[in-house]
Amino acid sequence: MASASVPHVFHLIHSSYKQMSVKEKMIADYVLKNPEKIIHSTINQLSDNLQIADATVFRFCTHLGFKGYQAMKISLASELVTPIEDIHEDIKENDSETTIMNKVFQSNMTALAHTRDIQKEETLQEALNILLEAGQVHFYGSGGSGVTAQDGQHKFMRTGLSSLAYTDNHLQLMAASQLKPKDAAFFISHTGANKDLLEVLEVAKNRGARTIAITNYAKSPLTKQADISLYTVAEETEYRSEALASRIAELSLLDTLYVNYCVKRKQQTQEALSLIRDAISRKRL
Secondary structure (H helix, E strand, C coil): CCCCCCCCHHHHHHHHHHHCCHHHHHHHHHHHHCHHHHHCCCHHHHHHHHCCCHHHHHHHHHHCCCCCHHHHHHHHHHHHCCHHHCHHHHCCCCCCHHHHHHHHHHHHHHHHHHHHHHCCHHHHHHHHHHHHHCCEEEEEECCHHHHHHHHHHHHHHHHCCEEEEECCHHHHHHHHCCCCCCCEEEEECCCCCCHHHHHHHHHHHHCCCEEEEEECCCCCHHHHHCCEEEECCCCCCHHHCCCHHHHHHHHHHHHHHHHHHHHHCHHHHHHHHHHHHHHHHHHCC
16 A cells, blocks of 8 residues: 555645645646646646646646646556456455466556556666666665665676676665766655665765666655656555555566667677577577
């Protein structure tokens, strides 16, 4: 379930509705009645539907405490995720192994679909440009997010771009202190509230590195400090307390950037892959 410390869009709207202007109430009413349409609409489409200015919609979002429309939309999408009507309540003790498998797969597919739908093309392009300009890329994460960080290193090592992953906080701080301007650093955290990771991000930014957050929450300390943020949408349950569905979405975002990077750096990637395949061939009989 979403963290109780992260206010829901619906709650924020209801709590501040009386203080809203006429136009803000118009937007609020539309959001409350058409949440599914909101997460699939741009700010321009919403303003056109309501015949109001984009700036009015933007101010509505900031008044609720979001950076802008995209951040509000991401938070709203998190509220709308209903993997198999809450897998915690839906799984029964007498469910067969295959039934449980189907429910788990459906939960993962829901997380992937919602994560795909909220991505902003400009943000993906910016993240890709950071990678294309980087001399090296670091991936930082702890616990389950550390596994995602290691997968990021494993992927990008195949591109010829110097790639490193760190899951120990002391090593993270040491590595971040060696980053150079324009180097890329990914910070992966489901909650976006890991204190140790935030300290590493501060060191990386002081070194002039470009920082990219991957998190499930648009309103988190991590998103406030990172240069850009990519978001996952996954609802956690008692049976999936380690953000498993979120991790699959995180991996897919890294896959997206990896493939895009390979397309832009085709020759470099082919040369790196050739060297890697030659080296790995020694392990085969």
